Amino acid sequence: MADPQIPADSKPPGDPTAPRPSRAQAFRETLSELTRLDGVRGGLIVTPDGLVITSELPPRFPVEALAALAATLGRELELGASRLERGAFRTALFSADDGTVFVGGSPVGYVTVVADRNVNNEGVRTALGRAVDRLRGTWRVSPV
Amino acid sequence: MGLATFLERTWSGIAGLVKPRSASSLFRLADQYRHEGRYEDAAELITEGLRVSPNIAVGHLLDAYLHVVFREMPAAKASFRRVLALDPYHPRALFGLARIALEEGDIEGCRPFLDRAIQYFPDFPEAKALQEMVVTWTAPVVGASAAVGAISTERLRLPPGAHDLVLTHADGTLVFAQGSEERQKHLGLHMTQVYRIASATLARAGLGAMRRGVIEGSGETTFLRSDGGVILGVALAREVEVGAGLVQVGRLWTDLNIKA
Numbered sequence: 295m296a297d298p299q300i301p302a303d304s305k306p307p308g309d310p311t312a313p314r315p316s317r318a319q320a321f322r323e324t325l326s327e328l329t330r331l332d333g334v335r336g337g338l339i340v341t342p343d344g345l346v347i348t349s350e351l352p353p354r355f356p357v358e359a360l361a362a363l364a365a366t367l368g369r370e371l372e373l374g375a376s377r378l379e380r381g382a383f384r385t386a387l388f389s390a391d392d393g394t395v396f397v398g399g400s401p402v403g404y405v406t407v408v409a410d411r412n413v414n415n416e417g418v419r420t421a422l423g424r425a426v427d428r429l430r431g432t433w434r435v436s437p438v
Numbered sequence: 439m440g441l442a443t444f445l446e447r448t449w450s451g452i453a454g455l456v457k458p459r460s461a462s463s464l465f466r467l468a469d470q471y472r473h474e475g476r477y478e479d480a481a482e483l484i485t486e487g488l489r490v491s492p493n494i495a496v497g498h499l500l501d502a503y504l505h506v507v508f509r510e511m512p513a514a515k516a517s518f519r520r521v522l523a524l525d526p527y528h529p530r531a532l533f534g535l536a537r538i539a540l541e542e543g544d545i546e547g548c549r550p551f552l553d554r555a556i557q558y559f560p561d562f563p564e565a566k567a568l569q570e571m572v573v574t575w576t577a578p579v580v581g582a583s584a585a586v587g588a589i590s591t592e593r594l595r596l597p598p599g600a601h602d603l604v605l606t607h608a609d610g611t612l613v614f615a616q617g618s619e620e621r622q623k624h625l626g627l628h629m630t631q632v633y634r635i636a637s638a639t640l641a642r643a644g645l646g647a648m649r650r651g652v653i654e655g656s657g658e659t660t661f662l663r664s665d666g667g668v669i670l671g672v673a674l675a676r677e678v679e680v681g682a683g684l685v686q687v688g689r690l691w692t693d694l695n696i697k698a
Contacts, residue, residue, distance in 0.1 A: 317475035343506035343534070344564060347475060356642060359567035362537075363639040366568065369541050370635055371653060372509075374628035378602070378621070380673070381657030387680070388636040390646035395639055402475060403507075408643050415680045419654070432475070 317402070317432045321348050324425045325405065331421055333413030335393070339429075340365045341403040351408070360406070368397055368404030385422045387415055398422040400429035461491035468500055477507055495524040495531075502534055511538055529559035536568060543627060545575050571638040576609055594693045597686045602673040604629050605694065608666065625671070629662070633669045650687075652680050661687040668696060 321339050329337050329350045338349035338357065344365040349357050368383075375383040383399040391411070396418055398405035405425055409418060464487035471480035481504050488497045502517035515538050521531035536551035552569040556562055596603070602625055604615040610630040615622035637648040651662035654676065661683040662671045670691055674683050 318473075321475060341503075341507050342509065343503045344537070345472065345503070347473070356563060356567075358563040359642050360639065362564035362567045363571065363635065363642055366537060366540060367632070367635040367639055369537075370628070370631050373541060374624075374632065375653075375655045377624050378628065379657075380655035380660070382655065384654045384656060386636075386651065386653040388640055388648050388651045390640040390648055393640075393643065393645035395636070395643060395645065406639075408645070415652075419652070419680060423654075 318347070320428065320432045321402075324428050325350055328405065328407050328418070328421055328425055331409075331413075331418055333410040334418065335408045335410065337405065337407040338364065339403055339405050340368075342369060345403075347403060355408070360408075364397065364404055364406040368399055368406075371397065372399055384426055385419055387419060389415075394418075396422050398426040398429075400426050402429045402432060405429070459486075461487040461494055461497060464490070465494065465497050465500060472500065472503065477504055480504060493524060495521045495528060498524070499528070499530055499534075502531070506534070506538075511541075514538065527554070527558040529555040529562055529565065533562070533565050533568075536565070540568070540572070543631070545572055548572060567638070567642060571635070575634060595689050596672075597674060599675050600672050600686070602660070602671070603690070604669075604671045606630055606669050608633060608664070608669060613668065629669050629671045633662070633664055650684055652683060659683060663687045663691050665696065670694065670696065 325337055325339055325348050328334060336349070336351035336355065338351060338361060339347045340361040341347060342365055344362050346357060346361045349361075351357055351360070371383045371386055375381060385399070386397045388395050389411075393411050394409045394413055394415065396407040396409065405422060407418060407422065464483045468480040468483035468487065471477070471483065480500070484497060484500050484504065487494070488501065491497065498517045498520040502514045502521065505511070505514035505517055515535065518531045518534040518538070521528050525531070532551045532555035536548045536555065539548035539551065549572060552565050552572070555565045556569060559565075594603075602616055602621075604622075604625040605613040606615075606626045606629050607613065608630070610626065612622060612626035615625045617625065632651070632653070633648060636651060640646060640648050647666055648664055653660040653662070656676070658673045658676050659678055660671055660673045662669060663684075664670070670687060672687055672690060674686065678686075
């Protein structure tokens with residue numbers, strides 16, 4: 295999906311000349327760091343309404359269908375955490391015989407990573423947690 | 439030239455330079471901002487566009503999308519319905535209402551929206567993915583329970599701090615759960631929905647059926663195991679590592695004498 299570069303809209307404190315990366319740029323960099331991990335086949339970031347913000351998946355992957363399911367799964371994980379008073383949903387992994395799907399939750403949307411069966415679960419989960427924290431940092435309004 | 443004439447000409451010139459933007463151009467820019475994650479900027483443009491032209495379906499659709507992003511579901515539902523009032527067969531509005539019905543646990547209410555969306559827009563992979571997912575679902579029978587063998591919680595090797603132990607059939611029928619009746623209901627429904635949606639996601643990615651799951655919240659971590667027939671879940675401390683937690687849930691699986 296085309297995701298055009300947008301101009302920096304503000305500057306970080308302490309360095310008035312350095313441009314602040316846009317939110318779209320942060321999305322792309324966040325996903326790119328995850329898809330470089332060993333055993334990771336690809337991933338996408340999808341908003342709660344199912345819009346694919348950015349994706350790095352092999353051509354054979356059905357991106358739209360996966361995005362719809364990932365957004366639905368992300369919302370169920372958010373709602374369940376809230377209803378069961380388990381604190382805010384952060385990350386999840388679901389493994390099958392041939393691989394694992396990781397999901398990270400943030401106010402911006404859900405980071406979904408598709409990985410091989412023998413991937414380092416703890417390593418990807420830790421990296422996903424960092425990615426989620428980074429996405430939370432791009433969110434400047436209070437989420438509900 | 440008198441002062442009044444000068445001021446009038448100056449104002450006329452300024453007004454001519456600053457032309458009001460059309461609703462369609464506002465919505466186009468709002469959609470671009472939405473794709474860039476600039477939701478606050480997009481929301482302002484949509485509000486302005488709908489003020490100028492309140493009867494444009496795409497404006498209400500974008501409004502609904504942003505409400506979903508901000509998790510304002512009643513407002514999102516109202517906006518999707520406004521789209522349908524203007525265009526009764528709008529596939530994206532139908533799909534949006536289907537997704538909200540799904541997260542409300544209204545499976546029967548979800549299906550007609552998906553069916554209508556695909557009927558009028560057959561090339562709609564997102565709607566087809568959800569339709570294929572829910573087609574076999576039945577609404578969980580709230581309050582009903584069924585035994586899987588004899589469950590003896592006394593001989594379970596529950597790890598320290600473990601709670602919210604739940605065992606449910608994949609169709610949502612609760613076998614066993616800890617806690618109050620209300621909590622048991624929520625646990626059973628949530629485990630079932632997570633299992634169903636995660637299974638559909640794994641299958642769509644070509645990875646097979648869900649066997650294990652780990653859900654990390656800011657307060658605790660839930661570990662899941664399933665054989666396709668039943669789903670076992672237990673909440674442990676958040677700092678428990680993935681491998682250790684899965685071993686714990688595996689022991690419980692054995693103790694419950696579940697035949698994988």
